[in-house]
Amino acid sequence: MSELEDFPDRIPLSQQAVAARATPYLDGLNPPQREAVEALEGPVLMLAGAGTGKTKALTTRIAHLLNTNTARPNEILAVTFTNKAAREMKNRVANLLGQAVEGMPWLGTFHSIGVKLLRRHAELVGLKTNFTILDTDDQLRLLKQLIVAANIDPKRWPERHLANVIDDWKNRALTPDRIPAADHGAFNHRGPELYAEYQERLKTLNACDFGDLLLHVVTIFQSHPDVLEQYQRWFRYILVDEYQDTNVAQYLWLRLLAQKHKNICCVGDDDQSIYGWRGAEVGNILRFEKDFPGARVIRLEQNYRSTPHILDAASSVISANKGRLGKTLYTEETEGNQVKLIGHWDGDEEARWIGEKIEELVVGTAKEAIHRSNPRSKTILQEFERLAKKDALNGVKTPEELLQRLRQQNSPLVEYKTRKLLFELCERQNNQEPLPPAFQKYSFEEIAILVRASHQMRAFEDRFLTIGLPYRVIGGPRFYERMEIRDAMAYFRLAVSLEDDLAFERIVNTPKRGLGDKAQQKIQSAARTNGVSLVEGARLLLAAKGLTGKGAGELQRLLDGLDAWHNLVRAEADHIEIAEQILDGSGYTEMWQNTKTPEAAGRLENLKELVKALENFDNLQGFLEHVSLVMDNDTEDADEKVSIMTLHAAKGLEFPAVFLPGWEDGLFPSQRAMDESGLKGLEEERRLAYVGLTRAEEYAVVSFAGNRLVYGSWQSQMPSRFIDELADDAVEVLTPPGLYGGGGAEEVHVESDLYEKASRADGYNSPGWRRLQARGNQRGMSQPRESRNVVIDMNAVSAFTEGERVFHDKFGYGTITAIEGDKLDISFEKAGFKKVVAKFVKAAEAADDVPF
DNA sequence: CGGAACCAGTTTTTT
DNA sequence: ACTGGTTCCG
Numbered sequence: 030m031s032e033l034e035d036f037p038d039r040i041p042l043s044q045q046a047v048a049a050r051a052t053p054y055l056d057g058l059n060p061p062q063r064e065a066v067e068a069l070e071g072p073v074l075m076l077a078g079a080g081t082g083k084t085k086a087l088t089t090r091i092a093h094l095l096n097t098n099t100a101r102p103n104e105i106l107a108v109t110f111t112n113k114a115a116r117e118m119k120n121r122v123a124n125l126l127g128q129a130v131e132g133m134p135w136l137g138t139f140h141s142i143g144v145k146l147l148r149r150h151a152e153l154v155g156l157k158t159n160f161t162i163l164d165t166d167d168q169l170r171l172l173k174q175l176i177v178a179a180n181i182d183p184k185r186w187p188e189r190h191l192a193n194v195i196d197d198w199k200n201r202a203l204t205p206d207r208i209p210a211a212d213h214g215a216f217n218h219r220g221p222e223l224y225a226e227y228q229e230r231l232k233t234l235n236a237c238d239f240g241d242l243l244l245h246v247v248t249i250f251q252s253h254p255d256v257l258e259q260y261q262r263w264f265r266y267i268l269v270d271e272y273q274d275t276n277v278a279q280y281l282w283l284r285l286l287a288q289k290h291k292n293i294c295c296v297g298d299d300d301q302s303i304y305g306w307r308g309a310e311v312g313n314i315l316r317f318e319k320d321f322p323g324a325r326v327i328r329l330e331q332n333y334r335s336t337p338h339i340l341d342a343a344s345s346v347i348s349a350n351k352g353r354l355g356k357t358l359y360t361e362e363t364e365g366n367q368v369k370l371i372g373h374w375d376g377d378e379e380a381r382w383i384g385e386k387i388e389e390l391v392v393g394t395a396k397e398a399i400h401r402s403n404p405r406s407k408t409i410l411q412e413f414e415r416l417a418k419k420d421a422l423n424g425v426k427t428p429e430e431l432l433q434r435l436r437q438q439n440s441p442l443v444e445y446k447t448r449k450l451l452f453e454l455c456e457r458q459n460n461q462e463p464l465p466p467a468f469q470k471y472s473f474e475e476i477a478i479l480v481r482a483s484h485q486m487r488a489f490e491d492r493f494l495t496i497g498l499p500y501r502v503i504g505g506p507r508f509y510e511r512m513e514i515r516d517a518m519a520y521f522r523l524a525v526s527l528e529d530d531l532a533f534e535r536i537v538n539t540p541k542r543g544l545g546d547k548a549q550q551k552i553q554s555a556a557r558t559n560g561v562s563l564v565e566g567a568r569l570l571l572a573a574k575g576l577t578g579k580g581a582g583e584l585q586r587l588l589d590g591l592d593a594w595h596n597l598v599r600a601e602a603d604h605i606e607i608a609e610q611i612l613d614g615s616g617y618t619e620m621w622q623n624t625k626t627p628e629a630a631g632r633l634e635n636l637k638e639l640v641k642a643l644e645n646f647d648n649l650q651g652f653l654e655h656v657s658l659v660m661d662n663d664t665e666d667a668d669e670k671v672s673i674m675t676l677h678a679a680k681g682l683e684f685p686a687v688f689l690p691g692w693e694d695g696l697f698p699s700q701r702a703m704d705e706s707g708l709k710g711l712e713e714e715r716r717l718a719y720v721g722l723t724r725a726e727e728y729a730v731v732s733f734a735g736n737r738l739v740y741g742s743w744q745s746q747m748p749s750r751f752i753d754e755l756a757d758d759a760v761e762v763l764t765p766p767g768l769y770g771g772g773g774a775e776e777v778h779v780e781s782d783l784y785e786k787a788s789r790a791d792g793y794n795s796p797g798w799r800r801l802q803a804r805g806n807q808r809g810m811s812q813p814r815e816s817r818n819v820v821i822d823m824n825a826v827s828a829f830t831e832g833e834r835v836f837h838d839k840f841g842y843g844t845i846t847a848i849e850g851d852k853l854d855i856s857f858e859k860a861g862f863k864k865v866v867a868k869f870v871k872a873a874e875a876a877d878d879v880p881f
Numbered sequence: 882c883g884g885a886a887c888c889a890g891t892t893t894t895t896t
Numbered sequence: 897a898c899t900g901g902t903t904c905c906g
Contacts, residue, residue, distance in 0.1 A: 741897035
């Protein structure tokens with residue numbers, strides 16, 4: 030493989046020579062970015078806060094390495110976590126250099142590079158070079174078999190747990206022989222033993238799971254210094270994205286490789302470490318300077334994404350964390366709205382309000398007008414997304430000029446000031462109506478709702494469906510994880526290799542062939558006693574007449590089919606035709622055609638799509654390899670839609686307008702995170718809050734609900750502690766309509782006792798909340814009028830007394846047992862004991878008067 | 882073998 | 897409340 034040719038050491042260009050070369054791409058960088066790009070030699074840690082242009086710095090660094098001839102493309106190892114990030118990096122380097130990057134063979138995800146290395150040295154860990162990569166399904170099925178074989182009740186000890194335990198060990202680069210004593214008790218004391226068996230099974234199956242792709246490589250490096258040395262020489266320059274997300278195995282992998290040249294540049298943000306629960310070690314980034322003495326630490330702190338208030342809010346929350354490397358984000362911008370904060374009665378109400386707000390933000394937007402009047406504007410906007418340097422817009426008068434600049438600058442960042450200018454430019458050209466105040470109006474595409482847990486999404490989907498608001502859920506089930514796709518893939522795998530037992534198990538009775546548990550066990554034992562694959566075992570079983578009736582005939586047909594398909598693959602027949610023959614010949618397509626359930630049509634669609642996807646590959650093998658690593662789900666649909674996704678999925682993205690619902694203690698921060706990981710868990714949740722806030726460019730709303738349906742029962746919720754941590758000045762408190770005392774004087778006439786009482790009890794009077802209210806009024810900001818009409822009584826709680834009988838909409842009648850600030854302990858007659866915010870409770874007599 | 886009945890586990894997720 | 901899995905029975 031030419032990409033692995035061993036190059037003689039080359040002396041990097043002298044500083045002068047570097048300077049002499051054209052480096053236009055350096056002009057768009059701020060000083061620290063530029064420093065990070067130019068410090069090519071030696072270890073560098075780039076601490077890049079959210080929205081500070083870290084990808085830009087990283088890609089420019091690669092471009093610089095190449096452009097100055099310091100390194101050849103194949104001497105650079107650049108690792109990311111996701112395929113998306115890898116793709117983007119490739120594109121951006123190509124853009125910077127003004128040409129496609131010729132062979133950056135070692136730019137990719139940890140896993141894809143891991144596979145590449147492992148294929149070359151598979152024999153060193155007892156695998157063949159054509160090993161298969163298991164998906165999660167296969168892995169679980171295998172583990173279940175082992176659990177049952179070990180006489181463990183899989184109901185009490187589900188395979189899912191074992192998978193987690195093993196994954197955790199692999200993340201920590203622990204092979205079965207190195208499990209620390211502290212972990213011996215894992216999985217009912219059988220964990221270590223089952224792990225060892227599992228690894229053995231994988232070896233016999235000539236297979237690997239995802240964790241192995243890294244772990245095996247580390248093992249090889251550790252036990253074969255000669256191999257390690259070879260790669261240490263090859264990879265003269267190493268770059269790592271999202272370093273805060275690396276686990277121990279990845280860390281060792283990198284450290285081993287970087288040991289020779291020590292030209293390693295890691296980019297990360299300890300404040301955005303949100304994957305601790307799957308093995309990421311913030312510690313890796315925290316101790317970089319110890320690992321690489323003399324490391325240069327460069328901080329990127331100028332934020333080009335968000336308005337000052339949003340930045341303030343995010344910074345104030347994250348500052349509550351201990352043990353940070355410490356960065357202070359700043360922006361040169363001065364304009365922009367505060368973060369909005371609003372409380373709602375319950376989750377549905379929250380969804381309803383957000384739906385309305387979105388409509389308000391979008392309907393008849395200036396941007397829509399621009400889109401309609403100028404067909405090219407969409408392209409301009411897209412180009413514009415890449416603009417980082419605000420000076421680049423100085424003197425730009427027309428969209429044409431702007432386009433030209435964009436082409437020169439090639440930068441990814443967006444800031445609202447330049448966006449505003451773009452609006453004005455387009456407007457001027459098209460003689461549109463004057464624009465409404467900037468930053469008020471958005472397209473659906475520019476709005477995102479970021480939730481903590483995916484079950485929160487349902488309320489929004491329900492609501493948006495009923496009001497017909499277009500939305501898209503990001504990060505749902507992936508295409509290649511769907512049942513029908515996996516089944517089809519199992520057939521393909523078998524056609525490629527008749528030895529693939531796991532694939533055989535998956536499809537032997539799909540579609541139904543009358544081969545139930547009994548028949549399958551016979552096949553298993555026939556295979557085991559003869560030491561052959563399941564396909565061969567089945568053949569032997571049939572020859573020995575060990576199977577009769579319908580099942581036997583069907584099995585014979587399946588085997589004949591498999592042989593035929595396998596021969597087609599070996600004869601290198603057209604793989605698309607093979608695929609079609611497999612799907613039709615096996616009866617799989619027919620099975621779905623005969624299924625009358627509503628989703629069957631969709632599944633057939635997916636199968637068609639799968640076959641279509643094959644067109645991009647030369648053969649089935651290539652396709653399978655790709656799919657096991659690149660489980661992408663980037664179905665770009667061009668329609669304008671609001672995005673709904675989890676906070677985790679939002680990392681790395683940005684939106685002009687962001688809604689952050691569900692900020693309630695227990696949900697966010699998640700109770701489970703706190704229970705399981707204590708302070709560490711809480712701090713990770715806080716980083717999640719930081720990630721969420723920093724996704725927003727111009728407009729951010731934090732909201733919470735007082736009541737929420739959790740696992741089928743109503744729970745009273747307390748506003749998130751993170752709300753109290755938001756800097757007062759950065760927040761504007763909104764009062765929701767529809768709440769007692771809310772909705773403004775126009776709507777609510779304080780005339781009855783009920784309302785008076787409710788109004789006085791209104792408001793979340795946690796310390797932070799009270800401060801916010803006070804500040805807001807005092808400074809006479811754009812506090813909504815209604816919130817001034819509703820008296821925020823500091824002694825609101827006095828509306829209730831201990832022992833008072835009260836009524837709660839969801840819980841019914843109850844008696845107050847204790848009062849703590851605005852929080853009431855109430856013993857409900859039906860619902861039992863609850864902690865409830867005073868706002869959501871009214872005196873029992875009042876409730877009696879008003880039928881609900 | 883297939884449907885009904887029952888029961889446990891419900892954060893985040895890439896490769 | 898809901899799902900996915902298993903078990904039990906016709």
